[in-house]
Amino acid sequence: MTEFDRFTLDNGLRVIVHSDTSTPIVAMNIIYNVGSRDEHPDRTGFAHLFEHLMFGGSVNIPRYDEPLERVGGENNAFTNNDFTNYYLTVPGHNLETAFWLESDRMLNLAFSAKSFDVQRNVVVEEFRQNYLNQPYGDAWLLLRPLAYKVHPYQWAPIGIDPSHIENASMEEVRDFYERFYNPCNAIMVIAGNVKTDEIRALSEKWFGVIDKGGLNNRNLPVEPEQTEARSLTVHREVPYDAIYKAWHMCSRADSGFFATDLISDILSAGQSGRLNQQLVKNLRLFSDISAFISGDIEAGLFVITGKLMKGVSMPEAEAALQLEIDKIRGNIIAENELQKVKNRVEAMMAFSEMRVLDKAMNLAYYELLGDANQVNDLVQRYASVTTNEILVEANKIFKPENCSTLYYFAKD
Amino acid sequence: MTTLPNRNIQPAIQSLGRIDFPQPEISQLSNGIKVYQFNSGTQDVISIEMMFAAGSWFQKKPFTAMATNLMLREGTRNFSAQKLSETLDYFGAHFENTTERDNAYITLYSLNKHLDNTLPLLSEIVKNPVFPEGEYDVIAGKQRQMLEVNRQKVNFLARTQFNSILFGNDHPYGIYLEPGDIGKVNTEDLVDFHKAQYHSGNCSIILAGLIKPGMIKDLEAHFGGNDWSGISNKPIQYLPSGSDQKNHFHMKEGAMQSAIRIGGMMFSRSHPDFAGMKVLNAILGGYFGSRLMNNLREDKGYTYGIGSSVVPLRNGGYFVVSGEVGAGVTREALSEIRFELTRLCTEQVGESELSLVRSYLTGEMLRAVDGPFAQADLYRELIEDGLNISHFEELIDTVNHINAQQLQDLAIKYLKPEDLFTLVVGPEEI
Numbered sequence: 001m002t003e004f005d006r007f008t009l010d011n012g013l014r015v016i017v018h019s020d021t022s023t024p025i026v027a028m029n030i031i032y033n034v035g036s037r038d039e040h041p042d043r044t045g046f047a048h049l050f051e052h053l054m055f056g057g058s059v060n061i062p063r064y065d066e067p068l069e070r071v072g073g074e075n076n077a078f079t080n081n082d083f084t085n086y087y088l089t090v091p092g093h094n095l096e097t098a099f100w101l102e103s104d105r106m107l108n109l110a111f112s113a114k115s116f117d118v119q120r121n122v123v124v125e126e127f128r129q130n131y132l133n134q135p136y137g138d139a140w141l142l143l144r145p146l147a148y149k150v151h152p153y154q155w156a157p158i159g160i161d162p163s164h165i166e167n168a169s170m171e172e173v174r175d176f177y178e179r180f181y182n183p184c185n186a187i188m189v190i191a192g193n194v195k196t197d198e199i200r201a202l203s204e205k206w207f208g209v210i211d212k213g214g215l216n217n218r219n220l221p222v223e224p225e226q227t228e229a230r231s232l233t234v235h236r237e238v239p240y241d242a243i244y245k246a247w248h249m250c251s252r253a254d255s256g257f258f259a260t261d262l263i264s265d266i267l268s269a270g271q272s273g274r275l276n277q278q279l280v281k282n283l284r285l286f287s288d289i290s291a292f293i294s295g296d297i298e299a300g301l302f303v304i305t306g307k308l309m310k311g312v313s314m315p316e317a318e319a320a321l322q323l324e325i326d327k328i329r330g331n332i333i334a335e336n337e338l339q340k341v342k343n344r345v346e347a348m349m350a351f352s353e354m355r356v357l358d359k360a361m362n363l364a365y366y367e368l369l370g371d372a373n374q375v376n377d378l379v380q381r382y383a384s385v386t387t388n389e390i391l392v393e394a395n396k397i398f399k400p401e402n403c404s405t406l407y408y409f410a411k412d
Numbered sequence: 413m414t415t416l417p418n419r420n421i422q423p424a425i426q427s428l429g430r431i432d433f434p435q436p437e438i439s440q441l442s443n444g445i446k447v448y449q450f451n452s453g454t455q456d457v458i459s460i461e462m463m464f465a466a467g468s469w470f471q472k473k474p475f476t477a478m479a480t481n482l483m484l485r486e487g488t489r490n491f492s493a494q495k496l497s498e499t500l501d502y503f504g505a506h507f508e509n510t511t512e513r514d515n516a517y518i519t520l521y522s523l524n525k526h527l528d529n530t531l532p533l534l535s536e537i538v539k540n541p542v543f544p545e546g547e548y549d550v551i552a553g554k555q556r557q558m559l560e561v562n563r564q565k566v567n568f569l570a571r572t573q574f575n576s577i578l579f580g581n582d583h584p585y586g587i588y589l590e591p592g593d594i595g596k597v598n599t600e601d602l603v604d605f606h607k608a609q610y611h612s613g614n615c616s617i618i619l620a621g622l623i624k625p626g627m628i629k630d631l632e633a634h635f636g637g638n639d640w641s642g643i644s645n646k647p648i649q650y651l652p653s654g655s656d657q658k659n660h661f662h663m664k665e666g667a668m669q670s671a672i673r674i675g676g677m678m679f680s681r682s683h684p685d686f687a688g689m690k691v692l693n694a695i696l697g698g699y700f701g702s703r704l705m706n707n708l709r710e711d712k713g714y715t716y717g718i719g720s721s722v723v724p725l726r727n728g729g730y731f732v733v734s735g736e737v738g739a740g741v742t743r744e745a746l747s748e749i750r751f752e753l754t755r756l757c758t759e760q761v762g763e764s765e766l767s768l769v770r771s772y773l774t775g776e777m778l779r780a781v782d783g784p785f786a787q788a789d790l791y792r793e794l795i796e797d798g799l800n801i802s803h804f805e806e807l808i809d810t811v812n813h814i815n816a817q818q819l820q821d822l823a824i825k826y827l828k829p830e831d832l833f834t835l836v837v838g839p840e841e842i
Contacts, residue, residue: 020454069772091775100419133669240557240561271500307557351455
């Protein structure tokens with residue numbers, strides 16, 4: 001049970017406090033409710049570029065990192081399709097420096113033209129390092145636009161193409177900041193050896209005067225139901241053929257989410273997952289194969305991806321994979337197998353909250369979803385999934401016309 | 413209403429004070445195995461790490477150490493691989509297999525409430541593996557394909573080949589695996605390696621998490637007997653025979669980035685200059701605000717990330733600068749790295765920068781003792797080198813007291829660019 005207090009400042013900033021006296025480290029996690037889904041199709045990669053600029057200086061503080069390092073702290077951030085997450089840890093008695101730093105960059109940014117130029121280069125290098133200069137690194141960049149035709153999940157947070165970043169202007173960046181980086185659009189979690197009264201006072205002192213700003217009221221296009229199987233074939237300089245299959249699945253808030261997540265575990269969690277046992281070990285068609293959900297807040301993707309063993313043909317591998325999918329669509333799962341993946345979820349939850357930073361991130365995420373207290377219901381929500389729900393959800397997802405397949409062949 | 417804060421100055425900085433390094437409780441099983449316990453945390457979980465002198469240092473053929481470790485869980489006297497994984501997954505537990513150069517590890521992560529069902533599996537895979545032929549074919553095939561994929565990555569090529577440049581390809585720290593090596597190892601090699609290295613005389617155990625009463629008794633029952641004894645073998649000695657050339661290039665056609673390595677031989681953790689080099693390394697490339705990051709990333713945008721590290725091993729160690737840079741700026745990046753190395757040798761570091769690094773390293777150490785799993789990770793390195801917690805106290809003492817002159821002396825001794833080796837893996841020879 002993760003206990004916490006929650007309050008909201010007059011300007012709309014939501015604050016959550018979790019007390020853990022077992023550690024001298026305090027974690028601060030701030031989510032801004034803006035992700036790559038909020039980008040214009042011609043300016044993709046913007047939310048992520050912006051995350052870099054958040055370290056380039058704010059209105060009263062020329063550099064973000066140095067003062068934090070000076071008090072023994074450390075920080076980082078990430079951007080996904082749904083939101084942007086900034087986090088830091090700091091020895092508890094220097095927590096106020098974190099309030100000073102984070103409130104100043106919520107107050108106003110002041111990055112220089114030089115910082116802007118440099119960070120565009122850095123992000124382009126990141127694009128190359130993690131996507132373009134990696135074997136199979138562009139697979140997700142290809143799969144998304146195959147599966148999504150209108151929803152902005154069709155591009156990855158890194159963007160469609162480095163040119164979008166290269167062409168970004170300072171003015172566009174300022175507009176982006178004004179629109180999204182506002183207190184009422186943010187959630188802050190503090191976890192560690194702290195008291196709520198003390199955090200309330202610090203929050204009022206440093207964040208209280210920031211203008212409320214506007215909410216991010218999204219009006220995103222809804223992805224129409226997919227009515228026809230799609231596929232794309234590419235040839236790349238890689239050593240082995242690979243296959244990527246993506247099916248549309250429900251949103252994070254949907255009641256079917258937990259069953260859907262468990263289906264991915266049944267297929268591929270641990271060494272005993274069905275795909276590993278059958279397709280890697282028994283039939284030796286794949287060197288590795290996994291099933292997972294994309295983890296998006298809106299309707300996301302259920303993905304299966306595997307690399308073929310040398311000498312195995314694509315049709316043979318795909319047919320064997322289809323048999324496993326037909327099995328989970330056609331037959332009710334044994335209670336014992338369902339219990340196995342539920343037990344695994346319970347353990348994973350325990351291991352995912354070993355540090356205060358983990359707890360702070362989780363609380364912020366669930367508050368963004370609607371209620372931080374969901375953290376405490378999760379094990380129960382998974383435990384209540386029935387074998388019948390698994391069958392029902394599997395049949396909703398694995399319809400042939402709901403599938404997009406990327407055939408990724410090794411160039412010979 | 414509170415008064416408006418002064419945003420132009422940083423809130424008062426409190427000294428980080430003394431770090432309380434946790435002392436593990438140490439017990440010994442009847443057969444001599446030492447058990448180190450870090451009993452703390454907020455979650456009802458435990459990790460049981462068994463450490464063996466079974467790293468690649470001890471193998472006669474490449475791939476043997478890694479394959480043996482990976483195969484432990486692929487079938488035992490009493491359980492098939494499938495039964496093992498079904499049972500382990502049913503109780504929400506998992507194993508982690510790691511093979512490093514000096515040691516190999518097998519770690520069980522489990523909820524305490526299921527330990528009665530999961531601990532016997534750990535015992536089974538450590539003591540009674542049978543290395544079935546069929547399972548080995550699958551594992552070997554998989555590892556071979558993973559290796560072929562990794563060899564497409566400039567970063568992987570640079571990492572493996574740089575060690576070979578430093579230590580020579582006949583030295584266990586220098587050798588790297590080629591796909592052809594995998595086919596030369598058979599299950600008999602694994603049986604032999606297991607018998608020679610995975611026994612009670614070669615083993616230590618580290619427990620971390622909320623440790624239940626009676627835990628040592630359970631470990632005694634599974635691991636304390638003489639049924640799996642062996643003789644700690646005296647490690648073979650190897651002499652490094654690094655390259656006689658300083659500059660190396662490996663072609664990777666079509667690469668958009670070059671991977672860079674610049675470095676040289678260093679020493680193990682117990683060397684008197686180790687602590688000082690940790691500080692010097694931090695200044696150069698050991699944290700986000702380091703000189704390399706400031707220069708090559710934050711000032712010039714050549715790279716997404718660049719850093720340096722001091723890597724201590726049981727019998728030696730090395731220093732290395734590593735990063736991937738845009739292929740078109742490789743030459744400029746090399747020249748900036750050498751400029752920063754030279755600057756360490758010719759200019760003394762200023763007080764402001766030095767105090768920043770002292771704070772950063774102290775904070776890093778504080779995070780490294782945060783929680784039982786982190787403590788176990790930190791302490792493991794000491795056990796490997798036969799050191800105790802005073803090593804970290806001395807390290808912190810150096811962090812707080814080393815001066816600019818001493819740092820410059822270390823730079824001149826170890827980091828002169830002309831003494832270091834350079835490797836570039838990329839699309840164009842520099």
